Amino acid sequence: MTLRIDLAYDGTDFRGWARQPDQRTVQGTLEEALTRLVGPVETVVAGRTDAGVHARHQVVSFRADAEPGALEASLRRMLPPAVAVHRVIDEADGFSARFDAETRAYRYHLDTRPAADPFRARFAWHVTRPLDVDAMNRAAADLVGEQDFASFCRRAEGRTSVRRVVSAAWTEADGGLVFDVVGSAFCHQQVRSFVAYLVEVGRGRLPADGTPEVLAARDRVAARGAAPAHGLTLWLVAYPVGFAEPPDLP
Secondary structure, eight states: OEEEEEEEEOOTTSSOSSOOTTSOOHHHHHHHHHHHHHSOOOOEESOOOOTTOEEEEEEEEEEOOOOHHHHHHHHHHHSOTTEEEEEEEEOOTTOOTTTTOOEEEEEEEEEOSSSOOTTTTTTOEEOOSOOOHHHHHHHHHTTOEEEEOGGGSOOOTTOOOEEEEEEEEEEEETTEEEEEEEESOOOTTHHHHHHHHHHHHHTTSSOTTOHHHHHHHTOGGGGTOOOOGGGEEEEEEEOOBTBOOOOOOO
């Protein structure tokens, strides 16, 4: 049967999602536990997060003969505290966590307090200078749509950098700012590059109306690099009607 795991993790002490030799990764940790329970499996994931990036809602699919409820309970006992299993369910036959995903939502946290909050240090980028949120949102609005995001993507030979962004906006939160972006898919470092660029706009170092020019440049230099990984969280993965709705999430 095709099984689906909805899980969350603190990515601080992992070298990202993808399995790597001699490195602690989320995929490696999960597959080690699954192998002990059901035998060797090949997992497919909705979004491959980088080293230090977190997930509130990640989705994994794989083929195995197992009772979902028993597997869920066993995984919760075996996995480290940094990885939490929301649920294990039997999905529609042939379900792919990656290819059937309709949208992926990411959230980036900025801590803008004068002194960094130590209780948020693992999950938010501390930026002390005043930021013009209106300017950041004007610049973010021009990121929406299907466009070539080469200026914001780490180059991958033979792969397109055209993506569809559904929404992108900043909101003020307690002691900081939150950037929410939703798209069909994102290329390597795209969201973190959005954040780095928009923070420069907020600092007044780049114009709020300059996004079309940055996109047209198709040059990473124009986008000012990538924000630190620890502020980014894969927030929610959504699937079309016919697949299970997301679980209740914190």
